[in-house]
Each structure stands twice: as structure tokens, then as C-alpha cells.
Amino acid sequence: MNRESLIAALQSVCGKVIVDDERLRVYETDGLMAKKQRPGVVVLPETIAEVQAIMSLCHKAGVPVVARGAGTGLSGGATPHPDGIVLSLARFNRILEVDQQNLLARVEPGVTNLAISRHVASLGLFYAPDPSSQIACTIGGNVAENSGGVHCLKYGLTVHNVRKLKLISPEGELYEVGSEAFDTAGLDLLALMHGSEGMLGIVIEVTVRLLPIPESISVLLAAFDDVSVAADAVGKIIAAGILPAGLEMMDNPAIRAAEAFVHAGYPEEAAALLICELDGSGTELEAQARQLDELLRAAGAILIRHATEAADRDRLWQGRKSAFPAVGRLAPDYYCMDGTIPRRELASVLKQISVLAEHHGLGVANVFHAGDGNLHPLILYDANQPGDTERAEAFGADILTLCIEKGGTITGEHGVGIEKIDQMCVQFRTAELAVFHQVKSAFDETGILNPGKAVPTLSRCAEFGAMHVHRGEEKFPHLERF
Amino acid sequence: MISADQSEELAAKVTEARDSGNPLVIMGGNTRAWLGNAPEADFPTLSVAGHRGVIDYQPEELVIRVRAGTPLTEVVSLLAANQQYLPFEPPAFGSESTIGGVIATGLSGPGRPFRGAVRDHVLGATIISGAGECLSFGGQVMKNVAGYDVSRLMAGSYGVLGVLLDVSLKVLPVPQATVTLAVPLSVQAAHARMPGLSMIPEVSALAWYNGQLLVRYSGTEQAMARIRSTADGELAEDHIWAQIRDLSLPEIAAADVLWRISIKPSASDLLGETCLLDWCGGLRWIVPAEAMTDVRAGLSQGEAMIFRGSTETKQRFGTFHPMAPVPARLNLALKKRFDPAGILNPGRLFEEA
Numbered sequence A: 001m002n003r004e005s006l007i008a009a010l011q012s013v014c015g016k017v018i019v020d021d022e023r024l025r026v027y028e029t030d031g032l033m034a035k036k037q038r039p040g041v042v043v044l045p046e047t048i049a050e051v052q053a054i055m056s057l058c059h060k061a062g063v064p065v066v067a068r069g070a071g072t073g074l075s076g077g078a079t080p081h082p083d084g085i086v087l088s089l090a091r092f093n094r095i096l097e098v099d100q101q102n103l104l105a106r107v108e109p110g111v112t113n114l115a116i117s118r119h120v121a122s123l124g125l126f127y128a129p130d131p132s133s134q135i136a137c138t139i140g141g142n143v144a145e146n147s148g149g150v151h152c153l154k155y156g157l158t159v160h161n162v163r164k165l166k167l168i169s170p171e172g173e174l175y176e177v178g179s180e181a182f183d184t185a186g187l188d189l190l191a192l193m194h195g196s197e198g199m200l201g202i203v204i205e206v207t208v209r210l211l212p213i214p215e216s217i218s219v220l221l222a223a224f225d226d227v228s229v230a231a232d233a234v235g236k237i238i239a240a241g242i243l244p245a246g247l248e249m250m251d252n253p254a255i256r257a258a259e260a261f262v263h264a265g266y267p268e269e270a271a272a273l274l275i276c277e278l279d280g281s282g283t284e285l286e287a288q289a290r291q292l293d294e295l296l297r298a299a300g301a302i303l304i305r306h307a308t309e310a311a312d313r314d315r316l317w318q319g320r321k322s323a324f325p326a327v328g329r330l331a332p333d334y335y336c337m338d339g340t341i342p343r344r345e346l347a348s349v350l351k352q353i354s355v356l357a358e359h360h361g362l363g364v365a366n367v368f369h370a371g372d373g374n375l376h377p378l379i380l381y382d383a384n385q386p387g388d389t390e391r392a393e394a395f396g397a398d399i400l401t402l403c404i405e406k407g408g409t410i411t412g413e414h415g416v417g418i419e420k421i422d423q424m425c426v427q428f429r430t431a432e433l434a435v436f437h438q439v440k441s442a443f444d445e446t447g448i449l450n451p452g453k454a455v456p457t458l459s460r461c462a463e464f465g466a467m468h469v470h471r472g473e474e475k476f477p478h479l480e481r482f
Numbered sequence B: 001m002i003s004a005d006q007s008e009e010l011a012a013k014v015t016e017a018r019d020s021g022n023p024l025v026i027m028g029g030n031t032r033a034w035l036g037n038a039p040e041a042d043f044p045t046l047s048v049a050g051h052r053g054v055i056d057y058q059p060e061e062l063v064i065r066v067r068a069g070t071p072l073t074e075v076v077s078l079l080a081a082n083q084q085y086l087p088f089e090p091p092a093f094g095s096e097s098t099i100g101g102v103i104a105t106g107l108s109g110p111g112r113p114f115r116g117a118v119r120d121h122v123l124g125a126t127i128i129s130g131a132g133e134c135l136s137f138g139g140q141v142m143k144n145v146a147g148y149d150v151s152r153l154m155a156g157s158y159g160v161l162g163v164l165l166d167v168s169l170k171v172l173p174v175p176q177a178t179v180t181l182a183v184p185l186s187v188q189a190a191h192a193r194m195p196g197l198s199m200i201p202e203v204s205a206l207a208w209y210n211g212q213l214l215v216r217y218s219g220t221e222q223a224m225a226r227i228r229s230t231a232d233g234e235l236a237e238d239h240i241w242a243q244i245r246d247l248s249l250p251e252i253a254a255a256d257v258l259w260r261i262s263i264k265p266s267a268s269d270l271l272g273e274t275c276l277l278d279w280c281g282g283l284r285w286i287v288p289a290e291a292m293t294d295v296r297a298g299l300s301q302g303e304a305m306i307f308r309g310s311t312e313t314k315q316r317f318g319t320f321h322p323m324a325p326v327p328a329r330l331n332l333a334l335k336k337r338f339d340p341a342g343i344l345n346p347g348r349l350f351e352e353a
């Protein structure tokens, strides 16, 4: 089908079809700005029937479909396909039902993450997963990426907080996985959908679990004069049986950037900060905060601040929450990585990252979900400097390989998309990648949903394999082992 | 603790079955063979019980990686020695229950509504696919979105996709203290109180049995002291939760036919017939007076499974709740891809024709 007839066909089933160059440009990237691709057509359906008709049409015509929420994804999951359409879920932005009895909310996929918590706040409830992008990102995108946030250490990821999905198959059928009950018969398709990056089905409705807002919250900020000491303190907190709601870490470049940006009152000379949030009932929380305070001091903290009042807590969090834009002011460009490692490796991996930074001649700032071992090194570079982008990408690839070597993974929450597709060849063997392709084909036999993302073709890996050493073998023989 | 790696032998047996086309019945401790659909014929068993031992456990990581044949009791006591536990509180149907069986049947205990299900705690898995290949998915870290989440898919899969070799599970510190309070109430009255109680942060289980609402609170010593002095109810033995979990309460243990209803917690369906109400109302255990009663027919919503019953009862009504057409097709499509020769527990979870 040529573009003209495709447009005509789409216009006959969907009220809002974008075809002019100017407006198509809005959709040419997601949060991974480096990869641009102008889509041929963008559709903005408003009803489930429209989405079904669009899918059925594209399925018959073999036209690739890339679902899009808010386009805040950081791995190119929503980057358009050169021969395909972008299916925006932006108009599905209603909260359909709040069920206080069962602590559930039924929402459309284009509702933003934060809108859910805002909507139920007056009932004393909230939706727990809170990606830093929560003002903008959609719940449909959260499901597709299995997004996490600052509070996932205690409350889990998206997959732990979604009870049911309504989906549309590539053929255009509407179906459900999960339910308002706690489990359903058959294979756990609900779990499988999480993190599937728009490759298995179009999410058209999400039923999330709500939680009561904790009675009180206490935030502790602890400063350290050595990154390794701070990293080791993370393990000590967990080993003591304390499960904070959030446990975040920032290194010196991130601290200084944040301080300069929002003046949160962070000690700029500190090598690292831990921000630890506890929640619970009043008096017990006080006791736990005292225990944590003692533990942090014993673990080598040089300064500790407590905040219990909302305004003070917000101030302590503010620096962390604005760390990305703050770091963005340090260099013309930054590249956000997302590996996860076992907590015990934090200190050694942070050291190796700084060695790698020197090796590649680029700056790096670290601000991340320490409690989960989920790193977000922000590589600083200048895309206008010849060779800088390539160096940043090479540095990033080295960090990911390091994560795999330490028993971790190339992506904790941002997804593979197109960004980390080569690293998938490092993390998985051919047989496992083949299973991923099989899973995909079970849901999408003709492969129209977001083709080319998340799972590399085996031939791509064969080519890439010629350039790298497989897992199990030491990747950086030139680096000192810590 | 015994440790033995039999993955190669097991993979060889699966490959052999694949080549001959002769199906296998996967077995761990043989404590759950009665669950799900009975094998279609007298297929040979593939015993995973010898493939056992803890591969990795570092308490401060909150992760344990164990081989599938490891007895559940061994894992539970190792964790307990480190003040940790499996938050999904899996039932043990006898001391031989293995971790592989626990994951494959995907059954969670009373803490499910508050702490999550089996699948919520699966971080990684190694399996032998129906093609005889050893495959690894997920890992030992808390967050991992590389590739489809095949490891969580193993929870509750009844072995139809692959033979579990090992799993990595998220564990948690045991709460400092636990208090169980019982309030004499009818099932309807208890059910009506559950939503309100589930808002209390310390509540970690809510059930009703034998004329009593049972509320479990967990948390710090201090919090439990407060609850003991302020909350409604008589102090009861914590042991009741193990009985609820293991289905060893007298009427339930004695039942020849036992139905499991998984339903929206607030629904009122079959409350009057419920013998044991768990999961804030979302899980209902029903012992029909007549063995050949179609309990499923009495439901207006939710799902009913014949948890225990004769092959005849299961065949007559269907063991599992029927799936809607599209999910049923997707289940089958996944099965065909993981196990193209149809040799792993065929028919155990759904009809594969």
C-alpha cells in the first residue's frame, strides 16, 4: 500500500490523522534524542473501536505500528519506523473508575503517572511507582517499560502494581489479561506484558493497585567523604533489616550540579550523598529513623540531616529530583545509562566507571536508585565536538558490559529499545534471543508491532559478536580489578 | 545441605523425549501431582528432586538463587536463620515440597494481597525448554527489563513451558513481631470489615474461618505493642496462618473436593458457602456438600478452580476456569513455541489439541 492510499484508509477509520511534515516532526524522537526518524503518518484515535480498526487495517496491509505514550522513553522504544505509522495514545487520557473497596483505579493508557496519584490523593490513596518523569509519562508507557521510580525499593515496579490490562492484538481483537482478583487461570500474560516495549500488544486500559498514603514520612540525608563508604552503607542498611521506601545516591559531580541548580542545601564538598526515605506510623518511624541515623554514623557518614515536615522533605528531595536537568547544565549533552548490579558491587563499579571516564576522556555524574542497585551514570559530552558522540556511546557500552560482568543487567528500567539492542547480544546467548523472537511471534505473528526494537536479530548479533568478547570473559583487561 | 547439579542429565532426558516424542511428567517432591489436570496417559516422570542446593545467597542482597529440586523447608530454614523469609509465603504440602513445584504451581499464602505473589518475587530463572536447551532469563538483581520477562512467566506455568532448573527469588527481612487477633463474626460481617482493615499499614493478612475474622499485624515490636493494646479482637495463635497457607485446617484438609475461587475481594458471590475466606476476601475455599456440584456455575464473576477432586470431577467441570478465546490462543501459541514437540507436562494447565 502506498502512503496516499494508507492515509486515505486510516482517515476512513480514525478521526485524527496527522500527515503534514511540520506536525509529524513532533514525533520524530522519544527521549533518546540522538535517533531521529520522521514517521510517515501519525494517528490519534479516541475510541477503542478506532484503535481496533487501525490495527486490523495495518495488520492486513503489513504496516508497522509504533505505539506512543508521552514519548519520554529513553531507549528509543517509541522512535518511529521508517515505513510505519505512529499510534499515539495521547487522547486516551481519562481516569475511568476508582474502586475504593478494592483499592483499584481503572484508567486509560494515556493518563499520566502523576495524574493517578493526584486524582486519588483526597481519598488518602496513591499509586506507588513514581518515575522521575511522572508529570509527563503515561501509564501505558510505564507498563510497556515496566518503569520504576524512587519508591520502588519498598513498593515494587509497575509490574507489581498493575492488576489488569485491556489490550488490542495486532489483528485488532480486544482482550484482557489479569483481573480485579489476585490471580487468573493460565500463563501469567499480565507479567509478560510488562516491559514488552509495545511489541506484544497495544495497552488500551490499565487497572492499577492503589495504596494508602503513609501516615508519616521521614527523610534522612547522609553525606560521605568517600564514594565507596557511601556505597557500602547501602548494603549495611539493607542488612540491618531496614527497608526504606527509597534509597538514592548522588556522587560529587551530581551534588554540585544539583546544588548550583536548585540550592537544596546539599554539602557541596561531600564525595557522595545518600537520601533515605522511611515511612510508617509516627512513633515507630521516629525509632526507625534513630536506628538508621546511628547506623549511618557507624558506617562513616560525616553529616546527617533529618526532615519530617513536608516542606523540609521536599527540599532534601528537590536536588535529587532535579538532578538530570541540573547535570544537563554541566555539558551541552548528556547520555543517561541504566544498568543494574548487585548492591555489593556498587563501590567497585562506581570506581571502575570513574576509571572508564578517564579512559574515554569524558565526564560522568552518578545519581541513582542505590537501594535497587540501579545505576544511572550520566555521561557528559558535546555532540558538536567531532568524535564526542562516538566516545560517549563507547563509554556507555563499556559501562553496560561492566554491569553484565558483575552479574547485572544492561537495563533496569529504561528498556532496550534501539539504544541497547547490541548489548542484548552480550547479555543473552543466541538460544535465549531466539526464545524472545518466539515469544514475539506468539503474540504478533507478522511482526507489525514496533519491529526492530528490544530484541536484536540473530544476524545482527553475529556481526556484533565479531567485535566483542562474550560474557564470562573479562572485558577490560587493561583495568585494575577492585 | 545436599548440593548437586544435574542440569546436564536433565537436559539430555528432555532432548531424548523431544526426539522420541514421548512426553514427560515433571516431578519435584511429588507433593503436588494432584494439582491441575491429570496426565493424559501414564507418561514417565522426569524427577528434578536430585537437582538441588543453594547456588547463591547473600542476605544483604535480599536474593536467593536455588536449584529447583531444593526442598522448600531447607530454603525456609536457611532464610529464617538469617531473619529473612519468602514474602509470598508458599504453602508446603508436606516436607518434600520443592522450590520448583512452588514456582511452577504459583500458589501464594495469606500475605499475597499485601506482599505480592510468587511471580512478584521471581527475579530470574534457568530452564530447559522443550527443545532441550538450557536457557537463562532475568537475573539476581531487583530491576531488569532486558528482554521479555520469561522468568516471571514460569510462576504458575505448571511446567508446560520448560523444566525449571533454578530460580532467583527476592526475599525480605522477617518483621520484628507479629500479632494475630480474632474477632467473632459471621463471614458476611467479616467480609464487610475487610476493606477498612486493609487500609491499616501493619495489616499483613486478613481471613475468616470458623466464625472468626482473623487479622494479622506485622511490624516493629513497638507497633505490635500498640496494636495489642488498641486493636479489636482476642489474641490468637500465629500458627493459624500456617494452617491457612498449607490448607491443613480440619474441614479443608478432610475435603475430597475443594474449590478455589479467585475473585474481586468486594464481590459477594458464594460468601455463604465459603469455608475459608482469605486474601481480604479475594480467595474463597469451598467444600461442596455434594462432590458433583458445579460451584463455578454459581459465580457471577471471578474464577473457580477445582483445587482438589477426583479425575472424574475435574473432567466433568474442567479443573481450571476456562480462558477467554484470545488469551487461550496466546497460551497455546506460547506452549507451541517453548515446547514444539509437546513433551513437557502436556495438558496439565490447558488442553493442547
Ligand SMILES: Cc1cc2nc3c(=O)[nH]c(=O)nc-3n(C[C@H](O)[C@H](O)[C@H](O)COP(=O)(O)OP(=O)(O)OC[C@H]3O[C@@H](n4cnc5c(N)ncnc54)[C@H](O)[C@@H]3O)c2cc1C
Pocket (backbone or CB within 6 Å): A030, A031, A066, A067, A068, A069, A070, A071, A072, A073, A074, A076, A077, A078, A089, A109, A130, A131, A132, A133, A136, A137, A138, A139, A140, A141, A142, A143, A144, A145, A146, A147, A148, A149, A150, A197, A198, A199, A201, A202, A203, A204, A324, A413, A414, A450
Ligand atoms: C527526565 C526523565 C526522567 C525519567 N525517569 C525515569 C525513572 O525514574 N524511571 C523510569 O523507569 N523511567 C524513567 N524515564 C523513562 C520514561 O519516562 C519511562 O520509560 C516511561 O514509562 C515512558 O512513558 P511514555 O508514556 O513517555 O512512553 P513512550 O516513550 O511514548 O513509549 C515507551 C515505550 O512504550 C510503548 N508504549 C507506549 N504506550 C503504549 C501502549 N499504550 N501500549 C503499548 N505500548 C506502548 C512504546 O511503543 C515504547 O516502546 C525518564 C525519562 C525522562 C525523560
